[in-house]
Amino acid sequence: MNAGGDEDDAVLAAGRIGAAGERWGAATGVARAQGANALDFGRGLHGGSVPRPSRGSMTGAAASPELRRRGHSATIGADAHAALFVAFPGPASSLSTPPTPPDPPMQTIAITGANRGIGLATAQTLAADGHRILLLCRDERRGRRALATLPPLHGEARHHLVLCDLASLESVREAARRILDPDRPLDALVNNAAALPRQRTLSRDGFELQLAVTHLGHFLLTHILLPLLRRGAARAGKSRIVTVSSAAHAGPPFDFDDPHCERRRYRRTQVYQQSKLANVLFTAALARRVAGEGVEPVALHPGVYDTEILRDYLGRGAAGGAVRTFVGTDPDRAGPILAALAAGRRDEALAGKYLDKSVVTKPSRAARDRDAQERLWAWSLEAVGLGGRDG
Numbered sequence: 001m002n003a004g005g006d007e008d009d010a011v012l013a014a015g016r017i018g019a020a021g022e023r024w025g026a027a028t029g030v031a032r033a034q035g036a037n038a039l040d041f042g043r044g045l046h047g048g049s050v051p052r053p054s055r056g057s058m059t060g061a062a063a064s065p066e067l068r069r070r071g072h073s074a075t076i077g078a079d080a081h082a083a084l085f086v087a088f089p090g091p092a093s094s095l096s097t098p099p100t101p102p103d104p105p106m107q108t109i110a111i112t113g114a115n116r117g118i119g120l121a122t123a124q125t126l127a128a129d130g131h132r133i134l135l136l137c138r139d140e141r142r143g144r145r146a147l148a149t150l151p152p153l154h155g156e157a158r159h160h161l162v163l164c165d166l167a168s169l170e171s172v173r174e175a176a177r178r179i180l181d182p183d184r185p186l187d188a189l190v191n192n193a194a195a196l197p198r199q200r201t202l203s204r205d206g207f208e209l210q211l212a213v214t215h216l217g218h219f220l221l222t223h224i225l226l227p228l229l230r231r232g233a234a235r236a237g238k239s240r241i242v243t244v245s246s247a248a249h250a251g252p253p254f255d256f257d258d259p260h261c262e263r264r265r266y267r268r269t270q271v272y273q274q275s276k277l278a279n280v281l282f283t284a285a286l287a288r289r290v291a292g293e294g295v296e297p298v299a300l301h302p303g304v305y306d307t308e309i310l311r312d313y314l315g316r317g318a319a320g321g322a323v324r325t326f327v328g329t330d331p332d333r334a335g336p337i338l339a340a341l342a343a344g345r346r347d348e349a350l351a352g353k354y355l356d357k358s359v360v361t362k363p364s365r366a367a368r369d370r371d372a373q374e375r376l377w378a379w380s381l382e383a384v385g386l387g388g389r390d391g
């Protein structure tokens with residue numbers, strides 16, 4: 001059973017959806033029918049926003065999901081007040097002491113690779129802050145387990161699990177189709193998932209797997225979800241696309257002659273570098289295309305954390321373990337960093353930028369190459385079957 005409510009309603013799985021109420025869009029109708037519109041979906045009285053649960057004593061890098069959950073539920077009284085205050089702002093001006101301003105509104109944020117590591121930590125932090133999370137995961141069991149760790153939301157709002165295998169363009173399209181609903185704008189998309197196979201492996205579509213998961217799957221997903229992010233920006237002023245890259249992006253230029261590593265020897269760390277470079281190139285090219293629309297794409301090196309991918313990257317032997325102990329911190333600490341970027345203050349100056357944790361940083365020379373950014377964009381459009389389009 002998940003913490004977000006009815007089990008099946010919370011899972012938006014390609015091929016598993018039967019009843020109308022199980023769809024994301026249909027769930028909107030269910031909630032509307034239950035009179036949850038003003039509180040849950042934020043139109044009407046709130047003019048597009050919903051008061052979110054007060055943070056109180058929760059969150060912080062060291063707070064466990066359990067602690068955050070407890071802090072969350074301890075603030076319900078304050079939230080009820082905030083809801084009333086926002087709904088009926090008139091009398092507030094006549095109070096002798098100014099009321100506490102309401103917390104920022106709830107946002108809807110989609111996160112890929114959200115079942116473990118940095119993605120899960122980000123989902124937990126954002127959920128503890130009262131935001132609605134769409135967890136995009138490829139495995140239902142792992143996804144459900146992650147969903148169950150998220151603090152529940154107020155009222156009828158629910159977190160959702162959306163099955164999405166980024167190594168399959170078909171699965172990405174299907175996941176995006178489940179999410180697409182003009183009435184449910186997205187405030188942020190966090191492109192976080194990555195793969196690091198030891199041997200050269202091909203995706204369902206015949207792409208080298210790292211490039212498929214880390215870049216091409218996210219490229220297509222972002223494209224399809226862009227209308228929702230534009231709507232999120234139109235509603236709230238801004239929306240954000242956080243693509244999790246890595247300091248490891250700094251390496252040779254993108255190999256347009258052999259992107260899928262067909263002719264050169266497969267060296268997975270080099271291929272990892274290439275896929276992370278693609279994340280930064282993509283972000284810069286995307287920022288140019290959405291400039292002035294309120295959609296802010298950023299690329300991020302999140303820091304170094306002791307997760308599966310780092311274990312794979314450094315090796316699981318004694319030497320790798322020693323390095324990990326030295327450099328890798330608890331992935332829970334990544335949550336607040338990514339959450340602040342995904343849901344925090346919007347800033348047009350960040351659009352297209354690369355951040356090292358919270359600091360805007362110059363990416364590698366290869367990543368700053370505008371020709372490479374544009375060439376990758378055009379190449380990726382062709383690869384995912386969107387050739388001929390540009391935005």
Ligand SMILES: NC(=O)c1ccc[n+]([C@@H]2O[C@H](COP(=O)([O-])OP(=O)(O)OC[C@H]3O[C@@H](n4cnc5c(N)ncnc54)[C@H](OP(=O)(O)O)[C@@H]3O)[C@@H](O)[C@H]2O)c1
Binds near residue numbers: 114138165
């Ligand atoms: N950890 C670090 O020190 C570090 C440093 C710099 C950058 N990063 C970046 O941070 C991001 C998150 O990595 P992490 O450290 O949290 O690693 P992680 O714990 O290994 O998480 C990777 C996530 O990606 C998902 N994933 C893999 N293949 C997928 C596919 N085909 N479709 C959908 N999801 C897939 C995994 O799901 P499954 O459980 O189903 O495999 C998992 O949820 C990655 O982009 C990574 O490159 C990490």
